[in-house]
Amino acid sequence: MIKYRPQRGSLVEAMKEYVELPDRAALEAHVLKTWSATQGPVEVKPYCGADWRIGWDATFIVLVGGSPVGFADKEK
Numbered sequence: 001m002i003k004y005r006p007q008r009g010s011l012v013e014a015m016k017e018y019v020e021l022p023d024r025a026a027l028e029a030h031v032l033k034t035w036s037a038t039q040g041p042v043e044v045k046p047y048c049g050a051d052w053r054i055g056w057d058a059t060f061i062v063l064v065g066g067s068p069v070g071f072a073d074k075e076k
Helices: 011-015 024-034
Strands: 002-006 019-021 042-048 059-064 067-072
Touching (some): 024 042
């Protein structure tokens, strides 16, 4: 499972749209559906360490066409 939250103005707002997805393919499909106006490949890159606020052991930034759209707890 991959935990995902979109980029929003605050963590509280982002967590309202938090989802758990079964794998990387599902993450890519969800992101492309949600951010349909954004073009380009989906990339997941290391961003920072643990996010103690929400209990994630690691945080990865999710990009579409090089633009940040959200965060995940793992790459794959």
